[in-house]
Amino acid sequence: MNSGKVTIHDISKALGIDSSTVSRALNDSPRVSKKTKAKILAKATELGYQRNILASNLRTNKTNTIGVVVPRISRNFFSNVIAGIEETAYEAGYNVLICQSLESLEREQKIMATLLSNRVDGVLISISMQTTSFEHLKPYKDYGSPIVFYDRPCSFEDCTSISINDFEASFKATEHLILQGCKNIVHFGGPQDIELYQNRKKGYKAALEKYGLKYEAPFCLISKLTEKEGTSMAKKVLKLKDVDGIFSVNDTAAISAIQYFKAHGVRIPEDIAIVGFNNDPISAVIEPSLTTIDQPDFEMGKKAATLLMHQIKNKKSTGKSVVLTSKLVVRDSSKYKINTEV
Amino acid sequence: MNSGKVTIHDISKALGIDSSTVSRALNDSPRVSKKTKAKILAKATELGYQRNILASNLRTNKTNTIGVVVPRISRNFFSNVIAGIEETAYEAGYNVLICQSLESLEREQKIMATLLSNRVDGVLISISMQTTSFEHLKPYKDYGSPIVFYDRPCSFEDCTSISINDFEASFKATEHLILQGCKNIVHFGGPQDIELYQNRKKGYKAALEKYGLKYEAPFCLISKLTEKEGTSMAKKVLKLKDVDGIFSVNDTAAISAIQYFKAHGVRIPEDIAIVGFNNDPISAVIEPSLTTIDQPDFEMGKKAATLLMHQIKNKKSTGKSVVLTSKLVVRDSSKYKINTEV
DNA sequence: CTGTTAGCGCCTTCAC
DNA sequence: GTGAAGGCGCTAACAG
Numbered sequence: 001m002n003s004g005k006v007t008i009h010d011i012s013k014a015l016g017i018d019s020s021t022v023s024r025a026l027n028d029s030p031r032v033s034k035k036t037k038a039k040i041l042a043k044a045t046e047l048g049y050q051r052n053i054l055a056s057n058l059r060t061n062k063t064n065t066i067g068v069v070v071p072r073i074s075r076n077f078f079s080n081v082i083a084g085i086e087e088t089a090y091e092a093g094y095n096v097l098i099c100q101s102l103e104s105l106e107r108e109q110k111i112m113a114t115l116l117s118n119r120v121d122g123v124l125i126s127i128s129m130q131t132t133s134f135e136h137l138k139p140y141k142d143y144g145s146p147i148v149f150y151d152r153p154c155s156f157e158d159c160t161s162i163s164i165n166d167f168e169a170s171f172k173a174t175e176h177l178i179l180q181g182c183k184n185i186v187h188f189g190g191p192q193d194i195e196l197y198q199n200r201k202k203g204y205k206a207a208l209e210k211y212g213l214k215y216e217a218p219f220c221l222i223s224k225l226t227e228k229e230g231t232s233m234a235k236k237v238l239k240l241k242d243v244d245g246i247f248s249v250n251d252t253a254a255i256s257a258i259q260y261f262k263a264h265g266v267r268i269p270e271d272i273a274i275v276g277f278n279n280d281p282i283s284a285v286i287e288p289s290l291t292t293i294d295q296p297d298f299e300m301g302k303k304a305a306t307l308l309m310h311q312i313k314n315k316k317s318t319g320k321s322v323v324l325t326s327k328l329v330v331r332d333s334s335k336y337k338i339n340t341e342v
Numbered sequence: 343m344n345s346g347k348v349t350i351h352d353i354s355k356a357l358g359i360d361s362s363t364v365s366r367a368l369n370d371s372p373r374v375s376k377k378t379k380a381k382i383l384a385k386a387t388e389l390g391y392q393r394n395i396l397a398s399n400l401r402t403n404k405t406n407t408i409g410v411v412v413p414r415i416s417r418n419f420f421s422n423v424i425a426g427i428e429e430t431a432y433e434a435g436y437n438v439l440i441c442q443s444l445e446s447l448e449r450e451q452k453i454m455a456t457l458l459s460n461r462v463d464g465v466l467i468s469i470s471m472q473t474t475s476f477e478h479l480k481p482y483k484d485y486g487s488p489i490v491f492y493d494r495p496c497s498f499e500d501c502t503s504i505s506i507n508d509f510e511a512s513f514k515a516t517e518h519l520i521l522q523g524c525k526n527i528v529h530f531g532g533p534q535d536i537e538l539y540q541n542r543k544k545g546y547k548a549a550l551e552k553y554g555l556k557y558e559a560p561f562c563l564i565s566k567l568t569e570k571e572g573t574s575m576a577k578k579v580l581k582l583k584d585v586d587g588i589f590s591v592n593d594t595a596a597i598s599a600i601q602y603f604k605a606h607g608v609r610i611p612e613d614i615a616i617v618g619f620n621n622d623p624i625s626a627v628i629e630p631s632l633t634t635i636d637q638p639d640f641e642m643g644k645k646a647a648t649l650l651m652h653q654i655k656n657k658k659s660t661g662k663s664v665v666l667t668s669k670l671v672v673r674d675s676s677k678y679k680i681n682t683e684v
Numbered sequence: 685c686t687g688t689t690a691g692c693g694c695c696t697t698c699a700c
Numbered sequence: 701g702t703g704a705a706g707g708c709g710c711t712a713a714c715a716g
Binding site: 350361393395399 | 709710712
């Protein structure tokens with residue numbers, strides 16, 4: 001079987017019909033009679049014809065492929081984003097070319113050159129932490145193809161960004177605790193030179209304010225949110241007066257705090273209610289009752305891919321930014337099941 | 343700037359050198375003098391030339407792209423495998439086209455057709471759990487391109503498989519416990535209709551045998567390894583006599599058992615030493631001292647990509663299977679750090 | 685070393 | 701509706 005090596009010319013010869021008609025039929029053009037179309041399609045499957053997309057791409061200058069630049073594929077958040085991208089792209093008949101920048105600008109530059117060379121129809125990118133200038137995106141953009149930023153927004157030309165509203169998520173998390181009756185809520189915050197963590201702290205403060213609770217500096221514990229620091233923050237919490245709620249912007253710290261609390265007879269959530277930001281599936285295993293902020297990773301992937309493909313079709317970017325909302329998830333531990341499959 | 347739209351003909355005209363020479367120079371052919379090569383390269387960068395890989399691909403019938411079929415990208419194990427593939431491919435100048443089968447045969451079939459159409463130079467595949475026949479791989483193979491199976495081995499034509507030696511890993515895990523001085527070792531096993539879990543149980547038995555310990559059925563607890571079952575297995579363990587070690591083929595079950603033990607005053611690892619199979623990063627958070635079997639996911643990706651690219655170059659498959667070895671990781675809790683970055 | 689020539693497989697005007 | 705002809709951009713014989 002010459003599968004894969006059959007061309008439209010083979011079909012053309014076998015049927016005595018010109019190759020241009022075969023091409024039209026294969027593309028389901030309305031300018032071919034149903035009869036010949038049927039004949040051609042039949043012959044094509046008979047011969048095991050597979051369109052050579054390379055040739056088609058060259059001719060049409062389209063690849064039906066989108067490029068995805070991701071800092072690190074194995075980070076849970078990003079692998080979920082990619083899953084969303086892949087699903088959406090797949091449904092629309094697009095291929096996905098995935099590249100990891102590993103947070104390196106140099107790699108990102110090379111990747112953009114590759115993506116341009118490969119003439120991918122559009123690019124979804126989460127810029128590396130090293131990236132401050134966008135020179136390397138220019139050639140691709142100038143070529144006329146759209147770029148959409150996801151998770152890490154950028155104002156570059158008229159490109160669309162899609163990100164998560166951290167302020168709002170934190171606000172809701174804190175509000176949730178307040179509505180549960182908490183009056184003295186501690187905040188486990190991250191490094192304040194990172195915008196993300198700033199926003200999360202702001203959301204915490206805003207919620208307190210809305211409900212007439214006073215923000216007190218000693219209740220705001222800033223750290224790098226490691227496991228160790230989670231424990232030491234838990235210790236501090238026990239020294240503070242009447243703490244009945246904690247909003248942690250990171251699960252890891254929340255987890256070790258929970259473990260410390262449990263070891264010291266503090267009941268969760270009866271004595272202290274906790275809300276954590278869900279970065280990975282860890283929290284649910286440790287404390288199924290833990291309320292978390294689930295980031296819309298998969299949804300972000302879907303949305304980003306949809307936007308990009310839209311721009312590819314319409315050949316223009318809106319420049320508008322899209323902001324997604326995180327969900328507050330109150331888990332029902334009786335229903336919760338862990339996926340044990342390997 | 344017409345970046346991306348400059349062709350070798352533009353360079354050719356600007357310099358009065360034939361386009362074929364330009365092509366040769368750009369490909370660093372030794373058959374072009376250094377002088378002209380330099381001239382051409384200079385002009386190329388001046389004009390912002392970017393090779394049109396589509397045209398090149400069509401001409402050479404090579405795409406420098408490998409296809410990766412993966413059941414689900416967001417599963418920790420697979421995302422690490424992909425990271426390994428990506429790294430190796432990237433270094434060798436290959437692109438990676440990633441497709442998820444989502445454990446569906448139908449999707450897998452479509453994917454293989456797409457990969458053939460796209461003329462990817464080779465395919466790395468972990469077949470879906472629905473896949474029992476391999477008809478859909480035939481056209482691609484017949485076209486002359488190599489397929490390498492990873493993680494889920496297959497005997498299909500002369501294709502290479504690369505997988506993990508579960509028997510050996512389990513043997514080592516159990517042996518580790520024995521060498522620590524454990525005499526009564528319980529096994530938390532998975533469903534015995536799955537080969538993987540069979541092999542893990544066999545490894546456990548073989549290690550006991552080697553060291554003259556008797557295998558006793560009540561010490562072999564088989565379940566689906568959910569969190570709940572981990573707890574109930576822990577209960578059973580406490581009813582058994584003198585248990586001083588547990589080999590769990592899954593972290594999740596081990597974790598909930600550990601939590602149960604801790605809540606009941608059993609010290610880990612002093613009273614009961616535990617070894618778990620590391621499916622995800624959960625275990626390290628909960629019990630940093632937990633010894634685990636780390637599956638060589640990243641390494642598997644690297645190896646698989648290397649093998650495939652080798653076969654692409656040499657245009658033939660060895661048909662040999664490659665078996666990787668898992669590592670026994672004894673963690674030093676004092677050194678262990680959690681990645682807290684979001 | 686460099687130029688000539690001829691496609692890779694497909695799509696798309698332009699005629700008829 | 702269908703056929704004829706040309707070319708997307710690059711590369712690879714074959715000459716010289």
